[in-house]
Amino acid sequence: MSDDRNGTEHTVHSLLLARAAAHPDTDLLVTPTERLTYQQAEQRSREMARRMLSASVGKNTRVGILFANTPDWIVGWLAATRIGALAIPVNTYQQAPELHRTLRHADIHLLLTTLRHLNHDYADRLDRIAPALAHSTAGRLFLPTLPHLRQIWTTRRGGPAWATVVDDIVVDAGVDDALLRAVESEVTPADPATVIYTSGSTTQPKGVIHSHGTLVRHSGRVGAQLHDFRRGDRIYTPNPFFWIGGLSSVLLAAMHAGATVLCEPKLDPPQTLRFLERERVTLYRGQAHARNALHNHPAFADHDLTSMRGWVHNTSLGMTETCGGHTAAGPRTDRTWSEGSFGTPLPGIEHRIVEVGGKKTLPDGEPGEICVRGEDLFVGMVKREQSEVVDTDGWYHTGDYGCFRDGELFFSGRIVDTIKASGMNVTPREVEIALESCAGVLQAVVVGVDHPDRGQDVAAAIVPDPGTDIDPDDILRRLRQQLSSYKLPRHLSVLSRDELPVFPNGKIDRTTLTRLLESSITGDAQHVA
The missing domain is CATH 2.30.38.10 (Luciferase; Domain 3)
Incomplete structure (x- = not known):
């Protein structure tokens, strides 16, 4: 992306229109069952936007998007942002209480939703968090437990009486393309475009608001300088679009390049490998644990993946608040990066x-x-x-x-992860790096466990390399040569990769791991200090 401020691609809809004009027949999204070209994304989001305008959705109206990584998600999100509404992706993993908190905390006015995804029954969850739906029909809703929610739209028939089917919405005669263009012309880079809820790994999820300008600028920078996305790339990602890593760092970054994004309902190594081979994928962009699940599968070598020019896992530090990565050790540089x-x-x-x-x-x-x-x-x-x-x-x-x-x-x-061991600060990552330098250790996670006298003890979970036996005493001998005594783990547990608790986005669930290690300290865990 050019960072020329005199250009026109500084809102989401201007980026979409430019790519649809330049690459109309290129796939924007491919799933195992659906395809969506750039031109179709523009056309379908335009029609959805006209329906929204007919329903009095407009600038700053809060629109929830509850779909998996499908064309419906892209169409709904693009439609909302192109008319200046605030698009709010909803986490598809959420159970009823979590869903209730998001919908209420975000003051969502219109919810676009699928009724089911995998084993998730969203219609049932909505019924449970909004009992008044039992007496409601399609159209305007008035729900005491979700006081701002006025409509629930779905793209499929056969749902509850309270669900409005998108295809049944009659567009007012006055809501034509001329009106839509006039509405779009009032959307500026300064306008808020989306709310992304954080994963909540340490606190309640926060609703982070990003503007059109931030999303378009930063996704272009990430795609070019971190990932080296190119025209013609076919990028597979397991990252959900409801998190910043899927939306800004993959979907929008790919749009800048005129590239294609490929997604599945879930990562299943045998099926995923066939999908990658069939679709001639060129890049992988996702968490390391998902990439490793593919690389370590017995069928990996049986598939023709010669189209891949990289399993992209470039180093970057980022967060939702910075619209993704705010540093980059990417491929497009002659610099040699320090370890x-x-x-x-x-x-x-x-x-x-x-x-x-x-x-x-x-x-x-x-x-x-x-x-x-x-x-x-x-x-x-x-x-x-x-x-x-x-x-x-x-x-x-x-x-x-x-x-x-x-x-x-x-x-x-x-x-917040810093361990206070006998009054001294221990940084978990420092101990993890030392552990992972030991032969046979594939991954290490270090947490603090409560101790009545010392405040906290350092505890470690270790995932061994496949087929490797870990000797805790040998590990400790090695660590004594690298770390101060107060940083040494007093407790060491050997876990398989599947036993290591992670959030859906691949981050380690340190709270659950801490409870797991605390419960095992008097059991099978090795006391090594």
Whole structure:
């Protein structure tokens, strides 16, 4: 993407129109059962947008999108953003209480939803969180438990009486293409485009608001400078579009390149490998654990994947609040990256390192809290004043711990994950790196477990290389040569990859792991200190 501010591709709909004009017959999305070209995405989202306008949806109206990675998701999200509505992707994994919190916290007015996905029955969950639906019919809804929700639209027939079928919506005669163009012309880069809810790995999920300008600018930078997406690329991702890694870093980044995104209802290695081969996929973009599941499957070598030019797992540090990666150690550089480096800052985000709990800027090489600000930072959070989330100088304190050395960012872990062992701070990532340097250790996760006298003990879960036996005493001997004594794990558990608890986005569920290790300390876990 050119970063020329005199260009026109600074809103989502202008990006869509440009790509539909340039590459009308190129697939934007391919699933095992459906295809959506750029031209079809423009046409179908245009018709959906006209239906929304007829239903009095307009600028800043909050529209929920509850679909898997399908054409319906793309059409709904593009339709909402092109008329200035606030598109709010909803996590498809959510159970009824979580779904209720999202719909109510986001004040969603219109919900576009599938009724079922895999083993998820969303109609049943909606019935449970909104009992008044039992007495409602299609059209306007009035639900005390979801006071802002007025309509629920679905793209399939055969649903409950309260669901409005999209194809049954009559578009007002006055809502023609001329009116739509007039509405679109009032959508600017400064306007909010979407709310992305964080994964909630340490707190309740936060509703992070990004503008059109931020989404379009940053996704272009990530696609070009981190992933090296190119015209003609066919990019497979297991990342859901309801998280920033799927939306900004894959879908929108691919649109900048005129590339194709390929998705499945779920990753199933035998089926996925056949899908990759049949569709001549060129790049993988997703979490390492999913990539490893494919690489380690016995059938991997049986498939012709010569079309692949890379299993992209370029190093970057990012978060929802920065619209994805804010640093990059990507392929399009002649630079040799230092070991452990997360790269250099991407344009649009300014960095500084401050003392934890304070504002004093720390010198190069000294670790502290990573703070960010700039044009590609979020523009707000749902139901939070800006003064609650950024300091008086506009810096967002990320809660990440790290330092800069010679312009490269080194990430040590989350501050909230810091272990207080006998009064001394232990950074889990430092211990994990030491463990993973030991022969036979595929992956290590370190957490703090409560201790009545020491406050916390360092505990580690280790996933061994396939076919390898782990000797805890040998591991400890190696660690003593690398780490201070207070950083050594007092408890070591050997787990299989499947036993390691993870969130759907691939992040380690450290809360669940901590409980698991605490319960095993008096059982089979190895006491090694």
